[in-house]
Amino acid sequence: MKRTVAVIVTLLILCPLALISYRVLILGYPLFPAAPQKVWQLSFDARVGGETVSGSLEAGLPSIHQGLAVLGETIGDGSLEFTLRSDGSNRIAAWSGRPDPDGTLITYRSTFRIPAGRSAPPPGASAYPSGVTEDLQRSAETIVADILRLPPAERLAVLATRISHAAQDRDPIVQNLIRTLGGETAFLTLLHAAALPSFAVEGLSLSEGSYGNTIRWIEVWTGSSWLRLAPETGAFYQQSALLLPLTHGNVPAIQSHGFDVTDIRWTLSRQVVSQWGLQYDRIGKSNRLLDQWSLFRLPQEFQGTFRILILVPLGALMICILRNIIGFPTFGIFMPVLMALAFRNTGLLYGIGIFATVLLVGFAARNSLEKLRLLLVPRLSVMVTLVIICFTVFALIGNRLDLRAFMAIGLLPFVILTMAIERFFVITEEEGVKEALRTAAGSAAVASLTYAIVQFEPLQLTFFVYPELLLMVMALQLLIGRYTGYRLSEFLRFRSLRRTRA
Amino acid sequence: MLSMLRQFRAVGLLGMNRRNGDYIMRCNPRARYPLVDNKVLTKRLAEQHGVPTPTLYHVIEHHGDIAGMNAALGDRKRFVVKPARGTGGSGIVLITDRSADGFVNQNGDRISSVDLAYHISDILSGIHSLSGLEDSAILEALIYPDPVFSSVSYEGVPDIRIIVYRGVPVMGMVRLPTSMSDGKANLHRGAIGAGIDIASGKTLSAVCRSEVVAVHPDTGHRVAGIQVPQWEQVLRIAATALDMTGLGYLGVDMVIDRERGPLLLELNARPGLAIQIANRVGLRLRLDTVDAESADAFATPDRRIAWARERFGTKPEAAP
Numbered sequence: 001m002k003r004t005v006a007v008i009v010t011l012l013i014l015c016p017l018a019l020i021s022y023r024v025l026i027l028g029y030p031l032f033p034a035a036p037q038k039v040w041q042l043s044f045d046a047r048v049g050g051e052t053v054s055g056s057l058e059a060g061l062p063s064i065h066q067g068l069a070v071l072g073e074t075i076g077d078g079s080l081e082f083t084l085r086s087d088g089s090n091r092i093a094a095w096s097g098r099p100d101p102d103g104t105l106i107t108y109r110s111t112f113r114i115p116a117g118r119s120a121p122p123p124g125a126s127a128y129p130s131g132v133t134e135d136l137q138r139s140a141e142t143i144v145a146d147i148l149r150l151p152p153a154e155r156l157a158v159l160a161t162r163i164s165h166a167a168q169d170r171d172p173i174v175q176n177l178i179r180t181l182g183g184e185t186a187f188l189t190l191l192h193a194a195a196l197p198s199f200a201v202e203g204l205s206l207s208e209g210s211y212g213n214t215i216r217w218i219e220v221w222t223g224s225s226w227l228r229l230a231p232e233t234g235a236f237y238q239q240s241a242l243l244l245p246l247t248h249g250n251v252p253a254i255q256s257h258g259f260d261v262t263d264i265r266w267t268l269s270r271q272v273v274s275q276w277g278l279q280y281d282r283i284g285k286s287n288r289l290l291d292q293w294s295l296f297r298l299p300q301e302f303q304g305t306f307r308i309l310i311l312v313p314l315g316a317l318m319i320c321i322l323r324n325i326i327g328f329p330t331f332g333i334f335m336p337v338l339m340a341l342a343f344r345n346t347g348l349l350y351g352i353g354i355f356a357t358v359l360l361v362g363f364a365a366r367n368s369l370e371k372l373r374l375l376l377v378p379r380l381s382v383m384v385t386l387v388i389i390c391f392t393v394f395a396l397i398g399n400r401l402d403l404r405a406f407m408a409i410g411l412l413p414f415v416i417l418t419m420a421i422e423r424f425f426v427i428t429e430e431e432g433v434k435e436a437l438r439t440a441a442g443s444a445a446v447a448s449l450t451y452a453i454v455q456f457e458p459l460q461l462t463f464f465v466y467p468e469l470l471l472m473v474m475a476l477q478l479l480i481g482r483y484t485g486y487r488l489s490e491f492l493r494f495r496s497l498r499r500t501r502a
Numbered sequence: 503m504l505s506m507l508r509q510f511r512a513v514g515l516l517g518m519n520r521r522n523g524d525y526i527m528r529c530n531p532r533a534r535y536p537l538v539d540n541k542v543l544t545k546r547l548a549e550q551h552g553v554p555t556p557t558l559y560h561v562i563e564h565h566g567d568i569a570g571m572n573a574a575l576g577d578r579k580r581f582v583v584k585p586a587r588g589t590g591g592s593g594i595v596l597i598t599d600r601s602a603d604g605f606v607n608q609n610g611d612r613i614s615s616v617d618l619a620y621h622i623s624d625i626l627s628g629i630h631s632l633s634g635l636e637d638s639a640i641l642e643a644l645i646y647p648d649p650v651f652s653s654v655s656y657e658g659v660p661d662i663r664i665i666v667y668r669g670v671p672v673m674g675m676v677r678l679p680t681s682m683s684d685g686k687a688n689l690h691r692g693a694i695g696a697g698i699d700i701a702s703g704k705t706l707s708a709v710c711r712s713e714v715v716a717v718h719p720d721t722g723h724r725v726a727g728i729q730v731p732q733w734e735q736v737l738r739i740a741a742t743a744l745d746m747t748g749l750g751y752l753g754v755d756m757v758i759d760r761e762r763g764p765l766l767l768e769l770n771a772r773p774g775l776a777i778q779i780a781n782r783v784g785l786r787l788r789l790d791t792v793d794a795e796s797a798d799a800f801a802t803p804d805r806r807i808a809w810a811r812e813r814f815g816t817k818p819e820a821a822p
C-alpha cells in the first residue's frame with residue numbers, strides 16, 4: 001500500500017516537473033511568472049505642419065522582426081490619415097493628409113519586451129549598396145584583396161581598424177573611399193567586398209530618456225554571431241549594449257514628404273505592466289500546442305472563475321494539513337473553503353461578521369425549532385428560508401448605510417450557512433457549547449487562511465500558467481492521506497499519559 | 503515536543519491518523535459497516551452467535567406501523583425506545599410505567615401515547631441518525647444494571663467498552679455516568695472512564711475529562727479495584743464480535759444486567775481513543791503484540807481470551 005502510494009506520488013510530482021521544465025526550457029516560459037517583469041515603453045511624438053497643401057510623414061516602428069515582443073500599441077493621428085505597412089523587415093507608420101494650420105501633433109506609443117536571448121536580425125543585403133559605381137567596387141575589392149583568406153571575425157577586425165584609422169586621418173586609401181561615398185556606405189561597401197553580410201540600422205540606444213535624434217549602426221554577421229559597429233569610427237558595440245532598431249537598410253527612421261516636421265521626440269521608459277496581460281499576450285500569440293491548450297486561451301469572462309477555482313485544491317490541501325497533522329476542528333471538511341470563496345465578494349471582515357451574525361440568529365432559531373420537533377427536510381427548509389431572510393435584511397440595511405459588502409453576499413453561502421448552523425447545533429447538543437464555539441472559531445480561522453491563499457495573486461498567476469501544479473497538490477494530498485503519525489492536538493489530548501509514564 | 507513524542511511512542515499511544523489508516527481501513531471492510539451501524543442487524547447477528555442482547559420486543563419500520571405498537575408490546579410496562587441507527591444516545595426514551603393516557607418515563611414524567619408516537623415518527627424520519635437517512639425504531643427490554651457499579655455512578659447505566667483487535671480483547675474500560683454527564687455514560691460529556699485489567703476484570707485508575715481521578719465526583723467512592731462480574735462472559739461476548747461481523751477493529755459496548763448478566767448493547771467500527779487515557783497506557787503496544795503472534799493462537803474465541811488474559815494483565819497502581 002505504502003509503495004503504491006509512493007509510486008503514484010512520485011509520478012504526480014515528476015510529470016508536472018517535466019512539463020514545467022519543457023515549458024521553461026523549450027517554450028521560454030518564465031520560471032516565476034509572478035516575478036516582477038519590466039517592459040519598455042516607447043513614445044514617439046512629432047509636430048507636423050507648415051504651409052504645405054498636403055504631405056506625409058513616415059516613421060519606422062519597433063517590430064517583432066527585431067526579436068521584440070510588442071505587447072500593445074496606440075496611435076494618435078490628429079486630423080491625419082494613418083496607415084501601417086510592412087517594407088521588408090521594416091514596419092512603417094505613415095501619417096498623411098493636410099495638417100492643421102498651427103501644426104498637428106502625431107503620437108505613437110508602444111509597449112514591448114526584450115526577450116532574454118537576443119534573436120538574430122534578418123540576414124543582411126547581399127549586394128553592394130545602391131549608388132556604388134563599378135570603379136568604387138573595384139577599388140574596395142583591391143583594399144580587401146589581401147585579407148580575404150582570413151576568417152570572417154578577423155576580416156571584420158581588420159576592416160574596423162582601417163575605418164578607425166581613416167577617422168584619424170591615418171589611412172588615405174579608405175579615406176578616399178569615405179570622401180566619395182560617405183562613412184556608412186563606404187563601410188558597407190568594404191564589408192560586402194570582404195564577403196561579410198551586413199546592413200545598416202537606424203534606431204535608438206535602449207535606455208531611459210528622451211531623444212531628438214536617432215543613431216545609426218551597422219550589423220555584421222561573422223558566421224557565428226551578429227556584431228554591431230559604429231559606422232563613422234569602426235568601434236564595436238558591446239554585446240550587452242541594448243539598442244532598439246527602428247528601420248533596417250537605407251530606410252530612414254523618419255521621412256517627411258512635404259511636411260515641416262518639428263519637435264521630433266522619442267521617449268523611452270521602463271514600466272511594470274500587469275502580469276496577467278503580459279502572459280496573456282505572450283501565450284495568445286503563440287501557436288505551440290501547449291499554448292493552444294493554455295487556460296489563457298479561455299474566453300476572458302471564464303478566466304476569472306478559473307483563477308480562483310484552480311486554487312481551491314490548495315485550500316483543500318490546507319484543510320488536510322490542519323485537520324490531520326495539526327488536528328484543528330472545523331465544521332465539515334470543505335465548509336471553510338466554501339466560506340473563503342464567499343468572502344471574496346464581501347471582504348474578510350464583513351464576511352466573518354455576516355457569517356457570525358447569521359450563525360447566531362440561526363442557532364437561536366434552531367434551538368426553538370427543536371422544541372417544535374419538525375421533520376428533517378422541512379426543518380432544513382425553514383433554516384434555509386431563515387438564512388435567506390437574514391441575507392435580505394442585511395442587503396436592505398447595507399443599502400441604507402451604503403455598505404456594499406452587506407449586499408454582495410452572493411448566491412453560494414446560503415447552503416454553507418444552513419449546514420453550518422445545523423452542525424453547530426449538533427455539536428452543541430453532543431459535545432457542549434465550548435466545543436461548538438471552538439469549532440466555529442476554527443472554521444473561521446481556516447476560512448481566513450484559505451481566503452488569503454485564494455486571493456494571493458502571484459499564486460493565482462503561477463497556477464494559471466502552470467495548471468499541472470495541481471497534480472503536485474494532489475501528490476501532497478495523497479501523502480497526507482498516508483500520514484499515520486500523531487496529530488499536534490493529540491499532544492494536548494493525551495498529555496496525562498505522558499505524565500504517568502515520564 | 504520531541505521528548506513528548508518519545509514518551510508517546512514509549513507508552514505506545516495510538517493516534518487518530520494511525521487508527522484510521524492502519525487499523526480501521528485495513529481491518530474493517532466498508533461493506534460490513536451496516537452490520538454495526540444498524541442495531542437491528544447487530545441484534546440478529548448476536549442471536550445467531552448466541553450472544554445475549556437486551557430482549558427485542560418490536561421493530562417499527564414504517565410510519566403506518568406505529569399504530570400496531572401497542573399490540574406488539576402487550577401488557578409490558580417497561581421498555582426502551584431507540585433509533586436503530588442512532589449515535590451518542592440521542593433519541594433514546596426509557597419508559598418505566600404506564601399511566602391512564604399513555605406512559606411514564608424514567609424521570610416520572612407522563613408521556614401521552616400521541617407524544618410517544620410522534621417521537622417514534624421522528625426516529626423513522628431519521629432525525630436522530632446522523633446521516634439523516636430514514637431509520638427504524640427499536641422497542642426493547644429496559645436494563646436493570648447490576649448494582650456492582652452503583653456506588654460509583656450517578657443515575658444512568660454504566661457501560662463497558664472493550665476494544666477488540668482481530669478478535670482479541672486488547673483493552674477495556676467502564677464508563678460511569680456523573681452529574682456532569684447528565685447521567686449519560688458519555689466521556690465527552692464528563693462521564694468517568696475507568697480502565698479495566700484484561701486479566702482479572704478489576705477496574706484500574708480512572709479519568710474524568712482527561713484528568714486522573716481517584717473517587718467518583720458525585721458519590722465520593724473509590725473507582726479503582728471493583729471487580730466486573732462475569733468477566734469471562736464479558737470477554738467472550740467481546741471476542742465473538744469478530745465472528746459476528748468480520749470486522750477486525752471494533753469497540754464492543756456492553757452492560758451488565760442484574761438478572762441476565764453481560765448483554766451486548768452495540769458495536770462500533772470507529773471506536774474512540776480515550777480508552778487509552780482511562781487505562782493510562784497506549785493501544786499500539788498491545789496491537790503489535792497481537793500482530794506478532796501466529797494466527798492459529800486466535801482460532802477460537804476461547805483461545806483468544808486466554809491468550810489476552812495472559813498478556814494484557816495490568817498491576818493496579820498504588821492508590822494515590
